[in-house]
Amino acid sequence: xxxxxxxxxxxxxxxxxxxxxxxxxxxxxxxxxxxxxxxxxxxxxxxxxxxxxxxxxxxxxxxxxxxxxxxxxxxxxxxxxxxxxxxxxxxxxxxxxxxxxxxxxxxxxxxxxxxxxxxxxxxxxxxxxxxxxxxxxxxxxxxxxxxxxxxxxxxxxxxxxxxxxxxxxxxxxxxxxxxxxxxxxxxxxxxxxxxxxxxxxxxxxxxxxxxxxxxxxxxxxxxxxxxxxxxxxxxxxxxxxxxxxxxxxxxxxxxxxxxxxxxxxxxxxxxxxxx
Numbered sequence: 001x002x003x004x005x006x007x008x009x010x011x012x013x014x015x016x017x018x019x020x021x022x023x024x025x026x027x028x029x030x031x032x033x034x035x036x037x038x039x040x041x042x043x044x045x046x047x048x049x050x051x052x053x054x055x056x057x058x059x060x061x062x063x064x065x066x067x068x069x070x071x072x073x074x075x076x077x078x079x080x081x082x083x084x085x086x087x088x089x090x091x092x093x094x095x096x097x098x099x100x101x102x103x104x105x106x107x108x109x110x111x112x113x114x115x116x117x118x119x120x121x122x123x124x125x126x127x128x129x130x131x132x133x134x135x136x137x138x139x140x141x142x143x144x145x146x147x148x149x150x151x152x153x154x155x156x157x158x159x160x161x162x163x164x165x166x167x168x169x170x171x172x173x174x175x176x177x178x179x180x181x182x183x184x185x186x187x188x189x190x191x192x193x194x195x196x197x198x199x200x201x202x203x204x205x206x207x208x209x210x211x212x213x214x215x216x217x218x219x220x221x222x223x224x225x226x227x228x229x230x231x232x233x234x235x236x237x238x239x240x241x242x243x244x245x246x247x248x249x250x251x252x253x254x255x256x257x258x259x260x261x262x263x264x265x266x267x268x269x270x271x272x273x274x275x
Contacts, residue, residue, distance in 0.1 A: 011041060013231040016058040016083075016263065019274055023047050023055035023088055027151060031097075032159060037168040037176055038106075040064060040098040042155050046145045047088045055088040060227050060262070063179050063213045063220055065104030065112065067122060067133075067158070068096040071141075074122040074134040076107065078115025079214050082262055093145040095137050095154045097162070101179045102172025105212050106165045112214035126161065133161040174198070175212040178205075182220045186228060189248040191217045222258065229259055233267055234274040240267050 011028065024047030031039035040062070049055045061084045066077040071092055104112045108125050122130035140153035168176070181197055182188055194217055195205050202217075209217050225247045232243050244255035259267050 011043075014060040014062055014227045016060065016230060016270075018056075021055055023049045024057075025146070027146075029151065029155060035159065035162065035166070036100075037173060038100050038103050038162060038166055039158075040100050042095070042097050042158065044093065044095050044145075044151055044154070045088075046093045048091045049088050051090075053089075057086045057088060058263075059084040059086075060223060060230060062098065062183075063215070063223065064101050065099045065107065065115065066096055067099065067107070067126075068094055069122070069134050069137040069154075070094040071138065074130065074137075075119040076115070076122050076125040076130075077119040078104065078112055078117065081117055081215055081219065083264065093141055095141065095151075095158070097158050100168070100172075101175050101213055102168045103162075103165065104214075106169070106172065107162075111211045113210050114214075116214035129161050129164075133157055136160075171208070172212065175208060178208075179213075179220065182217075183224050186224075186247070188221060188224075191221070194221075226259060226262055229255070229267065230263070230270065233271040240271075243267070 024045045027044040027046070029042040029044075031041055045057075047055065059080075061080045063079055065079065066075075068075050068077065099107070104115065108115060122134060124130075126133065136157035137154045140150050140157065143150060178194065178198060182194060188194065191202060191205065194200075195202055198205070200208070205217050209215065209220065213220075229243060229247055232238060232246070236243075238246070240256070241252045244252045247255065249255040249258075256267055259265075259270070263270060265273070
């Protein structure tokens with residue numbers, strides 16, 4: 001029986017991990033205080049998947065870019081508009097940083113729309129610093145990938161690489177506040193509400209979000225609603241009609257269509273899986 005009082009943390013609500021999946025252990029670390037506005041959090045998954053099997057990891061990604069270094073790749077990721085899926089096989093690890101919404105544009109040096117739904121080698125964005133980062137992280141993780149010391153060294157490598165991008169520019173601070181507003185306010189259902197809160201015309205808001213995140217203000221609102229829906233379906237016995245109403249949908253079919261089109265599962269199928 002699910003309890004209505006159960007809540008997922010702000011990160012977990014977007015991660016649609018199959019409750020039967022025991023393929024990996026996930027370590028998460030807060031960003032150092034002086035990186036506020038540039039980095040949201042670090043995460044380090046360490047996995048072991050039996051031969052011949054796969055473990056798909058599905059995420060309703062947050063509106064921020066990622067930098068990920070693993071044993072066999074190092075990439076800069078733009079925001080995924082739909083469902084982000086990474087399939088784990090064999091034994092491995094990765095060290096990643098979830099950038100703040102402001103950061104992608106600063107790292108890439110160009111509008112984030114060019115990176116939506118795609119990833120590039122980290123050196124393509126960070127140049128020689130990306131290659132140094134990759135070498136340092138792989139050296140740190142070459143022993144025991146579960147070791148706290150290894151994690152600290154890998155995170156220090158990221159910190160050294162990202163520090164030159166501080167301080168965050170004024171426009172970046174604005175987009176960080178804007179995203180926080182949308183993510184923290186369940187009552188924000190219309191783009192006009194965001195325009196009013198920040199004193200921006202709809203055209204100016206569209207340009208800002210397209211440049212700094214690569215998508216639209218409407219997408220920001222829909223993504224928060226879907227993450228909230230996934231949380232409610234995992235943690236509450238509330239009816240689908242009540243979930244739809246709580247999220248501001250006009251009716252249950254509209255909610256079901258939105259949820260299914262992104263996750264590939266109906267809300268009922270999703271709730272059953274996590275029941």
